[in-house]
Amino acid sequence: MRFSGKTVLIVGAASGLGAAVAEAFSAEGATLVLVDRNADIVDIAAALPAASGIIGDATQPATASAAIAGAAPDILFHAAGIDPLSASDVPGTSLADWNTILAVNLTSAFVFAHTVLPGMIARRAGTILFTASTAGIKPTPREVAYAVSKAGLIQLARAIALDHARDGIRANALCPGFLESVMADRKAAMTAHDRAERSMNAAAIVPLQREGRYAEMAALALTLCDDAVSGYVTGQAIVADGGLLLT
Numbered sequence: 351m352r353f354s355g356k357t358v359l360i361v362g363a364a365s366g367l368g369a370a371v372a373e374a375f376s377a378e379g380a381t382l383v384l385v386d387r388n389a390d391i392v393d394i395a396a397a398l399p400a401a402s403g404i405i406g407d408a409t410q411p412a413t414a415s416a417a418i419a420g421a422a423p424d425i426l427f428h429a430a431g432i433d434p435l436s437a438s439d440v441p442g443t444s445l446a447d448w449n450t451i452l453a454v455n456l457t458s459a460f461v462f463a464h465t466v467l468p469g470m471i472a473r474r475a476g477t478i479l480f481t482a483s484t485a486g487i488k489p490t491p492r493e494v495a496y497a498v499s500k501a502g503l504i505q506l507a508r509a510i511a512l513d514h515a516r517d518g519i520r521a522n523a524l525c526p527g528f529l530e531s532v533m534a535d536r537k538a539a540m541t542a543h544d545r546a547e548r549s550m551n552a553a554a555i556v557p558l559q560r561e562g563r564y565a566e567m568a569a570l571a572l573t574l575c576d577d578a579v580s581g582y583v584t585g586q587a588i589v590a591d592g593g594l595l596l597t
């Protein structure tokens with residue numbers, strides 16, 4: 351198994367992409383530390399062979415410290431994020447929403463990188479993969495704070511890659527386009543009709559005519575974290591969008 355003997359820390363693992371990545375790493379023999387503010391993380395971890403679940407707010411250094419107590423992560427995969435419907439263009443985004451979106455999507459990635467990097471540097475090995483978005487490359491309409499947070503994640507990955515290549519560390523940003531589900535914080539605020547409309551829009555706009563599947567994003571994430579195949583890939587924004595950015 352590709353990740354036997356490796357410890358993987360996954361931030362935002364209670365649903366969607368993070369949960370799919372947890373399952374994929376687990377199937378390849380990894381030991382997992384799973385973090386989420388959603389208490390379901392405990393049951394998700396209990397259902398996997400070598401996983402522990404930590405309930406916590408990823409923006410808080412105490413959550414990151416708890417995640418590495420007794421664990422030395424070889425890989426950090428960060429997927430925690432929000433995209434509240436209440437935020438829009440600049441006039442339509444409250445300062446409170448701006449601060450929350452930047453804190454959850456970007457600062458939490460800094461907090462976890464800040465916490466795991468000293469150990470990775472000491473061991474002279476480590477891989478970091480943040481989940482950005484095509485919105486970090488080409489802004490989507492009326493999602494200013496989200497787009498800026500995702501652009502920040504791409505630059506954070508590039509900066510870590512540059513500063514720590516000599517320490518044996520790789521860092522990249524995965525940039526999905528439309529995925530099969532809207533994010534959990536939006537889902538709660540959308541009707542079934544809204545969600546069906548989103549899928550139809552994606553099929554109409556995306557050249558490959560469909561949304562991306564969490565399982566295929568998870569397979570790509572594992573490939574990017576696998577030194578045997580991606581050992582020379584660092585500082586990159588890897589786009590998996592069905593061709594969306596071509597439009």
Ligand SMILES: NC(=O)c1ccc[n+]([C@@H]2O[C@H](COP(=O)([O-])OP(=O)(O)OC[C@H]3O[C@@H](n4cnc5c(N)ncnc54)[C@H](O)[C@@H]3O)[C@@H](O)[C@H]2O)c1
Binds near residue numbers: 367454483
């Ligand atoms: N769904 C999409 O279409 C899409 C597209 C492009 C990029 N992305 C990105 O992929 C990542 C995963 O998205 P998803 O679709 O799986 O969304 P999701 O909402 O299903 O998963 C996000 C997880 O992050 C957790 N989380 C949110 N705030 C947190 C906090 N403060 N502390 C700890 N955990 C927190 C949530 O509880 C949830 O489990 C996000 O970063 C998102 O921006 C998603």
